[in-house]
Amino acid sequence: IPVLPLVIATWNVPNATKAAYKILENNGNALDAVEAGCKVEEADITNQSVGKGGLPDRDGNVTLDACIMDKNGNCGAVVYLKNITHAVSVARHVMENTPHVMLAGKGAEEYAYKIGLKKENLLTESSKKAWKKWKVESKYKPIINIENHDTIGMLAIDKNGDISGACTTSGLAYKMGGRVGDSPIIGAGLFIDNEIGGCVATGLGEEVVKTVGSFLVVELMRQGKTPQEACEEAIKRIIKKPNSDYKNFQVGYIAVNKAGETGSFAIHQWFSSTKYQDGKNENIQADFIVK
Numbered sequence: 001i002p003v004l005p006l007v008i009a010t011w012n013v014p015n016a017t018k019a020a021y022k023i024l025e026n027n028g029n030a031l032d033a034v035e036a037g038c039k040v041e042e043a044d045i046t047n048q049s050v051g052k053g054g055l056p057d058r059d060g061n062v063t064l065d066a067c068i069m070d071k072n073g074n075c076g077a078v079v080y081l082k083n084i085t086h087a088v089s090v091a092r093h094v095m096e097n098t099p100h101v102m103l104a105g106k107g108a109e110e111y112a113y114k115i116g117l118k119k120e121n122l123l124t125e126s127s128k129k130a131w132k133k134w135k136v137e138s139k140y141k142p143i144i145n146i147e148n149h150d151t152i153g154m155l156a157i158d159k160n161g162d163i164s165g166a167c168t169t170s171g172l173a174y175k176m177g178g179r180v181g182d183s184p185i186i187g188a189g190l191f192i193d194n195e196i197g198g199c200v201a202t203g204l205g206e207e208v209v210k211t212v213g214s215f216l217v218v219e220l221m222r223q224g225k226t227p228q229e230a231c232e233e234a235i236k237r238i239i240k241k242p243n244s245d246y247k248n249f250q251v252g253y254i255a256v257n258k259a260g261e262t263g264s265f266a267i268h269q270w271f272s273s274t275k276y277q278d279g280k281n282e283n284i285q286a287d288f289i290v291k
């Protein structure tokens with residue numbers, strides 16, 4: 001029987017899961033835990049896929065996408081957010097303190113200032129350097145499993161057995177200006193149903209959106225699949241589409257069910273998740289389909 005509380009996140013993010021688990025351990029709730037966990041990566045300038053230090057779009061602008069969902073099915077999101085490190089906190093405010101689910105661009109940024117967040121330059125020297133190097137050739141194609149894939153998606157179950165999730169990213173490196181991915185789209189990048197479980201996605205967002213991936217995983221669990229089986233089925237759904245170019249892109253899912261069982265699966269090797277449970281922080285390599 002899985003031990004509660006637990007937290008699981010995409011990729012190798014031990015500091016993020018640790019921060020989240022600390023809250024859960026002290027009888028905190030899952031919503032506070034996922035926000036706190038995501039904030040660790042947003043503030044970490046060495047993570048070039050999330051928050052401050054994220055790689056910019058083709059024009060050199062860092063634009064963030066994030067969302068959050070609670071045990072009651074409430075959700076909030078921000079898309080194309082500039083100059084604010086903690087996109088996940090803005091998403092939470094949208095959820096809790098506005099009549100809306102999603103704020104975009106300038107409106108999201110103004111709202112962030114209104115709730116007291118500070119304007120920051122998100123483009124670090126090292127991300128600027130990487131962008132300048134990319135500009136020499138300006139080749140844009142999805143790249144598998146390298147530094148432009150470590151978006152954080154996090155799921156937590158607290159001691160009460162309640163589930164929440166959050167997701168935050170600077171999106172695909174060198175995306176077109178204005179591009180929004182799956183990560184702030186409820187049902188695609190993240191979905192929580194407190195009766196069933198939750199799921200978050202990472203990888204090439206366009207492909208996750210096309211199959212409404214996270215909602216699909218939760219619905220498959222509702223029909224009786226384990227989190228592992230549900231993640232596998234959702235990945236298969238992507239690769240069996242006619243003319244799918246799946247050999248050239250990555251998608252990974254992690255999921256948890258109400259019983260605290262977890263699963264993860266990806267198209268390609270090297271997707272991993274970090275799970276903190278029973279006082280232990282563990283990095284788990286996900287199984288994958290292209291062998």
Ligand code: SD4
Pocket residue numbers: 049148149150151169170171172180181182183201202203204205206
């Ligand atoms: C996106 N899904 O914007 C995100 C990117 C990602 O690790 O997951 N990177 O498409």
